[in-house]
Amino acid sequence: MTKPIPSVDLRMPTREGVMRAADKIAQILPQTPLLPLEMPNGATIWCKAESLQPVGAFKIRGAWHRLTDLDEAQRAKGVVAVSSGNHAQGVAWSARRLGIAATIVMPNDAPAVKLAATREFGAEVVLYDRPGGESRDAVAAELIARNGATLVHAFGDPWVIEGQGSTGIELAAQLQVLTGSAPSRIVTPCGGGGLASGLALACPEAEVIAIEPDGWDDVTRSLAAGQIVAVEPNPPTTACDALQTLATYPINFAVMTANGIKALSVSEEEVRAAQRLAFARLRLVVEPGGAAGLAAVLSGKAPTDGATVVILSGGNVDPEAFAAVISEA
Incomplete structure (x- = not known):
């Protein structure tokens, strides 16, 4: 179950807030689909296609x-x-x-x-x-x-965290209908930790794994260190522009540590492979940052079972850049 969250300056987001956000969002937006995807190793995962939102992302x-x-x-x-x-x-x-x-x-x-x-x-x-x-x-x-x-901060805001968590409320209900089970694991792209934090509040019984690009793994390093750690100086260039956060905020770190979120990073090559797989198997255009979670599963870095959900968090990519990625051998 969700553990108490350490006190920080802002009010803390709550699961009740996530539920309220989910109710508000259900009144104006249709649910994004939860799609089955058979991986090359034969395992089936479930992909939450947030790339199909009206703005092309869960934000x-x-x-x-x-x-x-x-x-x-x-x-x-x-x-x-x-x-x-x-x-x-x-x-x-x-x-x-x-x-x-x-x-x-x-x-x-x-x-x-x-x-x-x-x-x-x-x-x-x-x-x-x-x-x-x-x-x-x-x-x-x-x-x-x-x-x-x-x-309106992109991730370090209690309302924003709760709103992003509505993704988890939706996917849990969808997976229950489709499989009769709750999500055991949610693998999600991670920049500052707003979505990961919200998912942990929405689905407290699920393991949440936050995925960052190599060299931009401040959340991964922060969780390992037990304190907020910024990215190293002169971080590498990454196509995952949506995940280029220098450091998470105390409010996100508090939620993530209280809920036992895990984190790891993926390479640019692994991200491109995930983009190609999503396009070939799901017919979806997914931007680099939006494909980070799928990259972790495809590469074998994040484990899977029949109740693993991967968030495809965004699909806003320049056409020329996307065409170059999917044309790679």
């Missing part, structure tokens, strides 16, 4: 839960978010539907498809120089100080 869940809980005064001042693209689209989509002004701080090297989609949803985009080391948090703080907007 719409946390954004909707957060923005719908803002009071009228907060809504009038707008929101600010920081994202490489998927959270940006989730916030922009939710803000447009609710009539809230949204400003998104995005890296100037974000995939063009994510930048374009965020602007199409009506958000103002403010670029920062990620390769040059500019602080996105400092840019966001300046914007918030200027107009009093509410920060």
Whole structure:
């Protein structure tokens, strides 16, 4: 069962909050499918296709839960978010539907498809120089100080964590219908730990395994060390732009440690192989970061059984980049 969570500055997310978020999301979005996938070794896993959300990623869940809980005064001042693209689209989509002004701080090297989609949803985009080391948090703080907007953090926010956890409520109900059992294990891509934290709250009896790209394994190293550890200096280039988080936040670390979440990393080659498998077997376009969980299962790093669920967390990838990946031998 879920253990007590150590106290941190913000209110802590709860399973009750996850359930409330799931109810809110069920009123506006159809469930994404839970698809069986036979692996090359003959094992069957279940894939939660969050890449089919209206914004192409699970991030719409946390954004909707957060923005719908803002009071009228907060809504009038707008929101600010920081994202490489998927959270940006989730916030922009939710803000447009609710009539809230949204400003998104995005890296100037974000995939063009994510930048374009965020602007199409009506958000103002403010670029920062990620390769040059500019602080996105400092840019966001300046914007918030200027107009009093509410920060909608991509992972270190209790509402966002609860919203992402609604994924687990859905998949557990779907798996029960399809197999008569609850999920024994959930393998999920991990950036800052918002989705992993939410899944642990939603499915406390399941083993949750968080998957990061090699060299961006701050959560893996933090859980092993028993304290928050940032990525090493000069981390390697990765195609998993959605998972490039320098360090998790205390609120996420508290939830993950309290619930016994495990973590590991995968290589760029393993991620590309997972993208190809998802396209060939499921007919799904999955972005590199969104395929990290499948990469861990396909490579044999994460164990499986008949009740293992893998989260395909996003599908926002530049067409040229995706075409190059699936054309590899």
